[in-house]
Amino acid sequence: MTSELLDQALVTQALIEEATKKSGLIWVQGAGEPAACALWHVWHEGAACLVGDGPGEQPLSGLVGGGSAEVTVRSKDKGGRLVSWTARVVQLEPASEAWEAAVAELKGKRLNAPDGEAMTGRWARECRVLRLEPTGTVLPLPDGDLAARPVPSPATTREPVPAGLPKLLLKKRKRK
Template identity: 55%
Template sequence: MTEVSVELLDRALVEESAKKSGLLWVSAGDGSDRPVWHVWHEGAVVVVGGGAEQPLHGWATGDAVTVTARSKDSWGRLVAWPARVEELPAESPEWAAAVEELKAKRLNSPDFATVVERWARESRVLRFVPAGPSTEHPGAEPTDSHAAAPVPTPVTTRQPAPAALPRLLFGRRRARRG
């Protein structure tokens, strides 16, 4: 294969994996990867965050990140590629086009009719533009596990589930059947 065809195949793998994946992982700069929901729009991954949306971990225009996508079949790492971050200015034509794509994919928005106005007011829209050939792809997978500890969070359950809960839930089903 020629170098041009290898480059085109790599680009196609990046684009298709980003289009088909509902979630990507982006390096956060602290050695960890953060999940983001996204859309593929005009040659780049586009995300919205901040305010009531997903956290964007301080990414800013000009930052270099690594984006990783998983396989829909095996759920394993499929491809990772370097990207540069671009922030779209709120309400610019590029921002408006990206936001329309994001709005269509935003599930369970509590304010679907006014989500665009909310995003303009309190969120940021970032593009992760591919900035070179993939660093991981089929045939060039890493050998280490990439296992990581869960991200610390203040979220917790109010109290432990009662020990009798399974018996209460499943016991009632058996009683109804009999």
């Protein structure tokens, strides 16, 4: 490998690692899936680690051990796309050394766990822990908006503000 190619590979690796480390969410599209879904993760030992597919955890649809995935990383500050990369999906076996190391990192980042300290036992019994290992390939960023239209629902229908609401809000401010 020439030094120019080696330099390019190191720059690519650094870009993927830094962008993914700093992003709270990554958009992951498994092989054969129609769209990407947002997943929380931690960056650990050169890969994005995920936990899911169990009760109360994120779905990992389309992500199969030994398969591949496309990962798009967004900016934590502005929300814009920074980099898209391909990954090899590796499923970690519960109680293995790699699983224990990944779960130790994931445990610290999991918010609002219903079972607190017992969550690692639940993850071992009912969930999957995956590593998304970069293959070194950076994909071109997609053009345009990739957002899907929301499903029609009465819960998302906006109604006009009632005519009396501004007056009620102003009266409460004057009383204080």
